[in-house]
Structure formats: structure tokens, C-alpha cells
Amino acid sequence: MKNYFKYMAILALGIVSCEPELENSIEDADFYSSGEADFSNYVALGNSLTAGYADGALYISGQENSYPNILAEKFAITQETNGFTQPLVNDNIGGLLVGGSQIAKPRYVLSVGANGPVPGRLDATPTTEVTNKLEGPFNNMGVPGAKSYHLKAEGYGSIAGLQTDPPSSNAYFARFSTSESTTVLADAMAQNPTFFTLWIGNNDVLGYATSGGTGTFQTNNTDVRSYGPNDITDPNAFAFFYSQIVEELAANAEGVLLNIPDITTVPYFTTIPNNALALDAATAANLTGFFQAVAGVMTQVLMQNPNVTPEQAQAIASQYAIQFNEGANRFLIDVPVTPTNPLGFRQMTEEELLLLPIDQSALAQGYGSVVLTQEVGEVLAILQAGGQPSQQQVQTLFGAVSGINDEDALDVEEIQNIRTATTAYNQAIESIATNFELGFVDANALVAKLDSEGIAYDGGVLTSAFVQGGAYSLDGIHQTPRGAAVIANAIIDEINERYGAEVPKANLGDYGTVTLEQNVQ
Amino acid sequence: MKRLFLLGLFALATAVTYAGGYRVSLQGQRGLAMGHTGVAVVNNAELAFFNPAGLVFLENKINAAVGVSAVFSDVVWQNEEFGQMARTDSPVGTPFYAYFSYKLSEKFSVGLAAYTPYGSSVAWEKDWAGSHLVNDIELAAIYVQALGSYKITDNLSIGGGPIYVSGSVNFNRNLTRSLTDLEGNRSNVTVDASGVSAWGWSAGAMWSPVDSLRIGVNYRSEIIVKAEDGDADFENVPNSPLTPFQDTTFDAELPLPAELSVGVSYQLDEKWLFAFDYNRTFWDVYESLDVDFANPNIPDSENPRNYKDASIYRFGLQYIANETFTLRAGYYFDESPVQSGYFAPETPRNDSSNFTGGLSINVTDKVAIDASFLYSRFEEINESYDYYEENGENVPFEGTYKSSAFIPGLGVTIKI
Numbered sequence: 001m002k003n004y005f006k007y008m009a010i011l012a013l014g015i016v017s018c019e020p021e022l023e024n025s026i027e028d029a030d031f032y033s034s035g036e037a038d039f040s041n042y043v044a045l046g047n048s049l050t051a052g053y054a055d056g057a058l059y060i061s062g063q064e065n066s067y068p069n070i071l072a073e074k075f076a077i078t079q080e081t082n083g084f085t086q087p088l089v090n091d092n093i094g095g096l097l098v099g100g101s102q103i104a105k106p107r108y109v110l111s112v113g114a115n116g117p118v119p120g121r122l123d124a125t126p127t128t129e130v131t132n133k134l135e136g137p138f139n140n141m142g143v144p145g146a147k148s149y150h151l152k153a154e155g156y157g158s159i160a161g162l163q164t165d166p167p168s169s170n171a172y173f174a175r176f177s178t179s180e181s182t183t184v185l186a187d188a189m190a191q192n193p194t195f196f197t198l199w200i201g202n203n204d205v206l207g208y209a210t211s212g213g214t215g216t217f218q219t220n221n222t223d224v225r226s227y228g229p230n231d232i233t234d235p236n237a238f239a240f241f242y243s244q245i246v247e248e249l250a251a252n253a254e255g256v257l258l259n260i261p262d263i264t265t266v267p268y269f270t271t272i273p274n275n276a277l278a279l280d281a282a283t284a285a286n287l288t289g290f291f292q293a294v295a296g297v298m299t300q301v302l303m304q305n306p307n308v309t310p311e312q313a314q315a316i317a318s319q320y321a322i323q324f325n326e327g328a329n330r331f332l333i334d335v336p337v338t339p340t341n342p343l344g345f346r347q348m349t350e351e352e353l354l355l356l357p358i359d360q361s362a363l364a365q366g367y368g369s370v371v372l373t374q375e376v377g378e379v380l381a382i383l384q385a386g387g388q389p390s391q392q393q394v395q396t397l398f399g400a401v402s403g404i405n406d407e408d409a410l411d412v413e414e415i416q417n418i419r420t421a422t423t424a425y426n427q428a429i430e431s432i433a434t435n436f437e438l439g440f441v442d443a444n445a446l447v448a449k450l451d452s453e454g455i456a457y458d459g460g461v462l463t464s465a466f467v468q469g470g471a472y473s474l475d476g477i478h479q480t481p482r483g484a485a486v487i488a489n490a491i492i493d494e495i496n497e498r499y500g501a502e503v504p505k506a507n508l509g510d511y512g513t514v515t516l517e518q519n520v521q
Numbered sequence: 522m523k524r525l526f527l528l529g530l531f532a533l534a535t536a537v538t539y540a541g542g543y544r545v546s547l548q549g550q551r552g553l554a555m556g557h558t559g560v561a562v563v564n565n566a567e568l569a570f571f572n573p574a575g576l577v578f579l580e581n582k583i584n585a586a587v588g589v590s591a592v593f594s595d596v597v598w599q600n601e602e603f604g605q606m607a608r609t610d611s612p613v614g615t616p617f618y619a620y621f622s623y624k625l626s627e628k629f630s631v632g633l634a635a636y637t638p639y640g641s642s643v644a645w646e647k648d649w650a651g652s653h654l655v656n657d658i659e660l661a662a663i664y665v666q667a668l669g670s671y672k673i674t675d676n677l678s679i680g681g682g683p684i685y686v687s688g689s690v691n692f693n694r695n696l697t698r699s700l701t702d703l704e705g706n707r708s709n710v711t712v713d714a715s716g717v718s719a720w721g722w723s724a725g726a727m728w729s730p731v732d733s734l735r736i737g738v739n740y741r742s743e744i745i746v747k748a749e750d751g752d753a754d755f756e757n758v759p760n761s762p763l764t765p766f767q768d769t770t771f772d773a774e775l776p777l778p779a780e781l782s783v784g785v786s787y788q789l790d791e792k793w794l795f796a797f798d799y800n801r802t803f804w805d806v807y808e809s810l811d812v813d814f815a816n817p818n819i820p821d822s823e824n825p826r827n828y829k830d831a832s833i834y835r836f837g838l839q840y841i842a843n844e845t846f847t848l849r850a851g852y853y854f855d856e857s858p859v860q861s862g863y864f865a866p867e868t869p870r871n872d873s874s875n876f877t878g879g880l881s882i883n884v885t886d887k888v889a890i891d892a893s894f895l896y897s898r899f900e901e902i903n904e905s906y907d908y909y910e911e912n913g914e915n916v917p918f919e920g921t922y923k924s925s926a927f928i929p930g931l932g933v934t935i936k937i
Contacts, residue, residue: 019608020597020925023901026606061705077604092704109703112762122703459698459911482699504604509916510650512699516761 026504032078035501037254039075041082043139043193044068045151045184045249046200046258049487050142051172052086054473054480055515056121057094057107058128058144058172062473064088065481068140068197070488070506075195078503086140087176095126096171098162102126103171108474109517110467117467119474120520131159134176141188143173147203147233149224149241151184166229185245196255197491198246199443201425202263204233205418206477209263212355212407213414217421232417235424239432242425246432254499256439256491259426261447264353264415267466268476270451272354274409277329277369287324290370293383294401295321297394298343316340322347331368333411334403345403353410356466356476368404376400439494446490455486457508462486470513481511543641543660543868544778544802546833546855547590547616550891550932554879555837556851558796560784561727561737562837565889565934569620569634569668571782572725572739573680576622576670577630581936588891588932589617596643596869600650600920607649612659614642618932622668632668632682637661638741639777643867648707651918652695654909655867656709662688662746662777666723681724688746689715690775692867696758696766697911706757708764712771712812714751719744721777733788743779743806748772753814769816776806784835791841796851798835804828804858825908826865828858837877844883849893851877862917864904869922871902881934889934897926 024031044050044066051058052066063069063086072084089096094107106122143150150156150170157177161169178187188196207230208215215230222237249255263269279287295317302313320343322332330348337344359367366372379393389397410418426444433440447464449455450471454463462483463469466476471483479487485506492503549567552559559571566586568575576584592614599606622632644657663686670680693711700708725739751773755766784798807828813821837851855873864871879893905919 020595020899020923022597022599022921022923025597026599026601026604031601032604061701064705074604110761110763117763458914458916460914504602507600507603507605507650509698509911510603512701515701515703516759516763517703518760518762 026077032504033500033502034075034079035496035499037495037499037501038194039079039081041139041191041194042068042072042075042084043188043191043196044071044142045188045196045198045245046142047146047203048142048144048478049202050197050199051140051144052142052484053144054475054478055094055107055109055119056473056475057105058089058096059092059094059107060088061092062094062107062481063140065484065511066140066142067479067484067487067491068142070485070511071197071491072139074488074492074503074506078501084139085137087134087136087138090128091126093122093124093126096128096130097126098130098171100129103130103162109520110474110514111516111518111520119467122517123519123521128175130162130171130175132175133159136176136178137187137191138176139191141184143170143184145170145172145203146184146200147207148201148238148245149233151200151245152241154181154183156184157182157187185248189248193249193253196249196253197258198249198255199258200245201238201242201260201429204238204425205260205421206263208232208414209410209418210268210355210477212405213410213417214407217417232421235421235428238425239428242428243432246436246438250436250438254438256441256494257429257433258441258443258487258491259429260422261444262419262422263477264410264418265447265451265464266477267464267469267472268356269353269410270464271356271466271476272358272360273328274348274350274352274354275328275330276363277331279324279326279329281326284324284326284329287370288322290372290380290400291320291322291324293380294343294397297383297389297397301394302342316342319346329369331363332401332403333368333409334405335411343398343401345401348404348409349412351415352412353415354404355408355410358404358408367402369402370400371402372400439491439498441487441490441494443487443490446486450483450486459509462508467514474514480513482508482513485511543639544780545592545614545616545638545640547592547895547928547930548618548636548638549586549620550588550879550893550930551586551849551881551934552837553590553895553930554849554851554877554891554893555796555839556798556835556853556875556877558784558786558798558835558837558851560725560739560782560798561735561786562794562796563727563735565936566620566622566632567618569622569632569666570618570636570638572727572737573632573668573670573682573723574678574725574727574739575737576632576668576680577624577628577672577678578727579622579624579630579936582624583935583937584622585620585935586891586932587617587619588930589615590893590895590928590930591615592926592928594897594924594926594928596866596922596924598651598866598869598920598922603650605650605920607646607651609643609645611642611644614640616640622670628672630670632670634664634666634668636664638664641868643869645866648695651866652707652709653698654694654865654906654918656693656695658693658867659689659691660775661690662686676729677726679724679726681722684721684723684741684744686719686721686744686746686777688717688719688748688775688777690717690748690751690773696755698916700759700764702757702759708758708766709756710766711754711756712751712773713754714748714771714773717746717748719746735786737782737784737786739782741780743803744777745806746775746777748775750815753812765816765818767816767819769814769819771815772813773811775810778806779803794839796835796837796839798833800833800835801830802833802858803830805830807858824865825863827860827863829860831856831858847881847883849877849879849881853877855897862905862907864902864922865906866918866922869924871899871904871922871924873924874898879930887935887937891932891934893930893932895926895928895930897924897928899924
């Protein structure tokens, strides 16, 4: 018996002695270097992008592929760290429950239908109960939905606040906040981070953008409590809060700040072309005829007003004589009724954008152009015959025009508001980074590059194209794991440059993109 | 307890052997201890493998040799750019041999042999960075051979016989670098085939121009093992018509290449024997590992290998210390058939220097215990496999590899 143990011991020795070792193993302590940075306790602050939210939901594998988690894995190879914890949800379904009632939907997956692959919500019930509070602390302090000033908002992680109408707190933070009154920043600071990343401010314009610009661009109003959810944060208020957050974080830690991408280049705003009104020659001619009729009738209507000269009437009405051509035509969009645009619609201009959730079957039925009913046809027949339509028939004619609603599109002015705010935020972020001598990543340039030429990797080119491009998840806004790896690599580049570190990068091809699944709602 | 131990040992003894191409030179403890020379050495029943022509020169009427080796072989891989590292945790391989010969007359001997010249067992960490090429593989081939050995003149003989091969393969890898199911589990496939049989042959000649010098030549034919209707088991595949990977069957071919050995041995005096062997393994035949799935919706898997014929140079010496102890030592240089750019982690083999040693203890006139060890030294190497395709582009898998193998072996020689 003893001999067998001896024999086993010799064999074991053989195994040990034969374990191959590399001359320069990456496991050697000095192989990589953290330079002047110290990653032993890395804390990530931000919103959904930081949390690993993707496909319209927060789910485990998305969290595992969040850019902070990718970074932390590389940090752990570079130096000894205390690990990196995340407030993982309960499943890969996504969605949230509060007291058993669903308040956030399951994730999108890509399913193949009769017309090819389309995103759909997974047909499953969320199991993540917000009131089952998690025991922290958590290195990933990314809170989906958070705006800049929310990081300093007391009670933002309150369970009770979820019950008010509208809720005064954030369900994602409420899952793991350390108290009812704490702030995101306070919970982050309590961990004494040695290193941090901060990517906040996206939601300060995103709510406005995804609502189709229905909110207000707040300027010269720093009272953020007065803001609606779809408002754009006053750039002065943004700079004020952002600077305060960074001041606390940078007091005892190095870190990297990421600026705000121009959200209008992500698939949520670029997937549905505004000239998707495809017409054959006959339909184009019909539509042109219809709008000539509208212009003609409008001229008559305007001339009934004694204060309007025939020339003025013609000038105003002529804007409605819209010419349609065979092939692609831009949709019509509703605009406010004004004396110069009394019917309140116009054709979209080239740079204007339609939003991803727009009802595409409605577009096929005349939404964005004209809903030609039988009654409308009758009115047109009267006009063609040289007859005089009644007032009601005029209303029928005008009412047939179905412009795109404000919440389904971003018009020129709204796009300008988004860009103005983003530019102002980014100026603030960059100058704050300079002031505090922190790392700075131009995430805006990265996102612009995804949109223009794409980012090459060993398995192809990552672009902002919806579904196919690989960078954006099925909600059209948040990154896929591969997109998150792009962000992580940009941060690593900056860390290596600024802090004289040597942190290895992520191999983009090892990270996934969209998830396929047929089981959809 | 003893039985339990042996059971444990032989549970692993599936004729599986160690990584490093898939030729495994462990066909006799005496030969192995001398750098795995033996085509021109008349020593014991190991001749059944090394050169059946020599069997007839064995002095005794009945000769037998059996043995087994324990292969402790592992590989480490790292990629500095991405901070990735992986080690194999391969099961201990236990290749064996069993040889028997019977002298019918002064001029003619017959024999029977079973041995495992090809095999591989490599297990990387599941879902490691190269998991799209291999997670783990177990390849085994058992050769069973009937032999005849005929003495044409007192110093010239020939020998050979037909070989029956029974092979098996079990190979798992992930479908791509990133495909997962809804839960984030990597999609993978296991192909499994066993009891795959094929036939081949070997033949050799031995000549002694003078008493102290022997010259030998042996050729073992190429054998193509064709797996038909093996099982392909797809796991963690997303529920989607875009990934139509349902369990199916597959056909595949794996060549066990031909090998030519020539060698000389020189008996300096009663105590000292020197041997030199040259092996040429005709690896050219291994161009590509192609797996043809029966389900037409599943794209066939084509994996270029582009092996090249390779040589091995073997040197051995034997010293008979006294009536009880015989000591042996050897060295061989093993040229890898794997070409640059085709360095696939399922056979992470580069050139190796191999050091051998061993001894025999004559327990009685009839029974001897043969022990050997082999240490294979591989240089660290930066290599890549460049023929994995993604979206129609070749995506190289590269890094630094280092292999090592330590192989103790034990056998028994019987002569009656």
C-alpha cells in the first residue's frame, strides 16, 4: 500500500517537472505594467453603457461583457487586483420586477420571420426582483438611465421612490444601493477606488433624442429638479455636476473620462431611411397630382381671407405642390401650424432622421405620405371634373395627408439641439480632464468612425449598421460585447499612453455580437 | 487495492498517447531507452515492431515482450498582445505494446504484435482562446499484426505481415470564436467515431555482413482510417434557422502515414552495442482534415494541415554491466511535419530533442524487467494557424507555444 503512494508521488513529481514553462510568461509579475496607475481597486461609473445593458435590457451575459468588466480582466493580468464585482441580474432574459410586477421588458433577440431576421422581445418572464437587494460593494457602478446629475442625487437608489408616480428613484440602482438616501457617487467613493472610469452624460441628450425631440433643450436653467425626463440638460448644469463628480473621484485616484458620442449616428436613428417611400411611376404621378390638388384648393382657401393677396396665397400654397418621382421619395413630416405653413406639414430634408421603433407597416399604408381612402378619391374626382368641393370635402382632402409624428423623427432643429448640447458637454469633459490631469477618451470620435469607415479587426470590419454591423446591439443604441471591447481597447490605449502602462488589449473577434433566438413575443 | 490501482491505470489505457503530431514512438522499452532505435538490433520480441525480419535471429523458441508507458505531456500557450494564456490538462496517455514470436524452425519464426504507433490526447481549457480550433481531442489507433520472419541465409532475413488497425477519434471544438446560445454558452460540436478499421502491412529485411554489424530496413505502409457515419453532436446552438446545426453523422479521413526506417547496429564487444536509425515519415499525405457532415444544411469543415514528410535521427547505446543489469541510453532528433502557419493547437508540435535512458533487470534466465524514460525537449516557438475562416477571411490564431513530455515506461521481456 505504502509503495503505491510512493509510486504515485513519483508520478506526481513527473507531472510537476514536466509542466512546460515559457521564458517570458505573461504570468510573471513584471511582464505587463500598470505604470503610474494602480488598478487594485477599479470602480466604473456611468449609465447603461457602463452597466453592460444591451438589447434593450440588462442581462447577465451583457454584464459579463461590459467594457468595465473587459477592462478589469485585462487589469487583473497586469497587476494584482482586488477583483471586480458587478451587480449581476438574475437571468439572461433581462427585464425587472418590482414587487412582482414587471417594470422593464425582456431583451431583444434576433429571430427569423417571413421577411427575414428581425429583432423581437424574448418571450420569457423577467425574474430579477428589484426589492431583493444585493449585498455590495460593486465595482461596476453603471446605472442604466442615469444622467450626469443623478450620480449626485440623493434617494436615487430608494426602493420607496419606485412606488411614487412618477418614480423618484432608479430601479437599477435601487437593486444595489447601500441605503435609501445614498447617491451613486457616495457608494462609489465608499469603495476608495484607486482607479476609475467615468462615462456619464449620454442620457442628458439621449432621452430627448429617443423621444423624437419632444422634450425641451434646457438652457440657463440649472435647476435639474425641474427637468422632464426627455429634456436636454443645460450644458452649464452638466459642466457643474460633472466637475463636482470628477473632483471627488480624482481626489485620491487616477482615472479616465469618456466624452459623449453624437447619438444621431447610432442605428436607432440611422436604420430607417427617410426616403423609404418607394413609388412606381403611376403612384408617383398620382401623389404629385394629389398635392397639386391640395395646393390648388389651399390657394382658394387662403384667398377667401381678405388680408391675403392672391400672390401671397399662391406663394404659401405652392409649398404643398410636392413633386413625387418614380423610385425613392422622402416622407412628409408634421410640423407646427404657422401662418406660413397653415397645413402643418412638409417633406423631410436630407439630414432629418426617423427613429427605429417607427411603425413600418403604417409607413407602408401611407403614414408619412397620404392615406388615400375612397372619400379622398371622390374629392379628387370632383376637383378633376372642375367642381367645387364643400368645406367638409376640403377637410377630407387636407386630412388625407399623414405626416410623420414628432415622436417618430428628429427634425433639423432637434438634431441641432442634440449636437449643440453634445458639443458643449464634450468641451466641458475635455477641459475637466485637462484640469484634473486625467485620461481622456474621445468616444465621440470612435462612434463617428464606426459610422463612417468602421473599425477593422482580424475577422472583418465593425460598423454601425444595424444587426449586420456588429457594434450595436438590437436596441440600436447600446454596444454589443464586441462594441464594448472597442471601448475597452480605447481606454487601454489611453491608459498606456497617459500612465506609461502596458495593459494588454482585448481581441475583438473573441467577443460576440447579436444573439439569435426564435422564441419571441 | 492493487487491483484497484491497476484498474485505475488501465481505465486510462485506451491506447491514447501524447500530443506532438500524432506519431508516438513508444513501441518498446528496450528500443526506446536507446533512442527508439531497433531496426538493426536483435534484442527481444520488440523486433516485431522495429523489424520483423530480425525475429528469426532471436535465440529462444518463444519470445514475448509487453510494456506500457505513462505519457505526461503538456503544452502552454500565450498571446502577449491580448494577455491570454492557456495550458493543456491532458489526461495521462498510456500507449502499450505486446509482442510474441515463436520459432517454428531454424529458418522460420511467426509472431503476433499489438501496438499503438499513432494517437493523440490534448485537452485545453474549455472555451480557451483557441477553442474555435480545438477544445480537446482524443485520437487512438491500435495496430494488430500477424508476422512471419524467414532466414534466407545465415546472415540475411526478411519478415513482415498484414496489419489490422482499429481507430477511434473524439474531437470537440467551438463552432466559432463567439457564437453562443441565449445563456451565453459557447456553441460547440463533438465528432466521435470508434471501431473504425483499416488494413495495412509492414515488411523488413536484416543483413549482417560481419558478425558485429547488422543493417536493417523496415517499411510500414500508409493506412487511411476512414470514419463513416460517426456521430456529430452539436451543443449550445442558438435556436435559429440561421444556425441549422442539428446532430447528424459525419464522414472523415485521417491518414496514418507510412514510415521507412533504415539503421545499423554495431557490437563493439560483449558489453557495448551502438545503434543508429533513420526514420522517414511520409506525412505529405496529411493535407487537410475534412469533416463531411451528412446534414446538407451544415457546412462541411475543411481544415488545411499541409504536413510535410519528416525525418527522425536516432542514436542509442547499450552496456551490459553484468548478468543482471543492462543499461541503455539514447538521443533522437524529431523533425516536425507541421509547417509554419499551419501550427494547429490540436497537434502543437515543433522540432524536439529527445533524451532517453533505461535499464533491464534479468530477474531470471527467462524473465527481465525493462524500464525506460523519455524526456522530450521542445524549443519555445512563436507560431500561428492561419487557415481558420471567418466571414470569408482567414483569421490567424497565434501565440507562443511550449511543449514538454516526460514519459516513464515499464515492460517485461520473456524468452523461453
